[in-house]
Amino acid sequence: MTIARRTFLRRAAVVTGTAVAGALPFSQYLASPAYAAQGWIEPKLIRDAARRARARRKAVSTDVPSRNGWEMEKATDQGGSIRTRPVPGTPISGVAVRIGEVETVLVHLIRRFHYEVDSLRKGDVTGWRSPGQVRKGLAEGNQASGTAVQIRPGHYPHGVTGGFFPNQELVIRDILAELDGVVRWGGDDAKADESLFYIDVRPDSRHLTQVAHKLQGWSEKPGKGAGGQIDITSPHRRAAARSRFLQQRTTT
Known part of the structure; x- marks a missing residue:
């Protein structure tokens, strides 16, 4: 043939x-x-x-989207789009996320959290969870599509806010602004989950591509990206963080 x-x-x-x-x-x-x-x-x-x-x-396919529009998968590291990926510079040996642009963004977030919010230990981050283990109608369902992570879920109960000190939340707000709206914090949801961070754009988002490329470019420049010298108190960064906060809080 x-x-x-x-x-x-x-x-x-x-x-x-x-x-x-x-x-x-x-x-x-x-x-x-x-x-x-x-x-x-x-x-x-x-x-x-x-x-x-x-x-x-x-x-591994389900043909069923999670809340943010990405397809949920039945397993990780089994030939699908969700695989265990390294988190360089942290004790986290690996986190199961959707490979590609989603991976780039979520790994960057985890690294900045580790460096600037609180040091993480092995087992502190949960990525993919089986579709049968998540409440699909809530934002946590995005974990089943490999587009969300929970950081220390046992420390931040559902529906409870105020789990971070003001200086820690300041960093979280800066991270969200740096990611230009492609990630949402579960602490801003009506049913709060302060451990949860998830992709807040659809699979065909060009904006996600742009942000991922920006992060990839930073990884090739000393002093840029996670672990670099960042002044989160600068007027420019504070203004960007405040603007992103107001925008995301109004789209719960």
């Missing part, structure tokens, strides 16, 4: 799940005599691998 080059590349992408810079999956086949001809034969190993990848994806 012959297939187009575009079809081959699409199936190869399915097999790998994510692109790897500088390396195309199965690139050795692109240099083969069969590929050079007008028609070429798709290797059986690629067909089989693509079939297995689709089966894994189907096994």
Whole structure:
């Protein structure tokens, strides 16, 4: 059977799940005599691998969105979009979140919390939770789509506010402003959960992409990003934090 080059590349992408810079999956086949001809034969190993990848994806898929519009998944680290990711510079060995832009944003938030709000210990952060373990109608349901994390959930009971000192909340407000509205704090919800932070934009958000790119750029510059020298009391940052606070409190 012959297939187009575009079809081959699409199936190869399915097999790998994510692109790897500088390396195309199965690139050795692109240099083969069969590929050079007008028609070429798709290797059986690629067909089989693509079939297995689709089966894994189907096994974790729910086709049901969480409250913020992202699809909930049945498991993590099982071939879906939610995987355990490292949190550099902290004792947190890994947190289960949606890979890609969501991961970039939530990991940045956790790191700043650790550096500036309160030092975290292993086990302090909970990411993905099974759809059967969350109340889907509440913001905590976003954890089932890998788009939310809870930081020390046992310390901040549902419906209770005032769990942070003023200087700690000042940092939280600065983090939310820095993330430009793509993350919401559960402490601002009508049914407060001060341990919860979740993505507050839809899957097709270009704004999320812009914020993630900004954070990725900072990671390549000394003194930028989480752990960098930040004056959260500067008039500019205080004004931005206040503006974001007023905006998010009015959209509960």
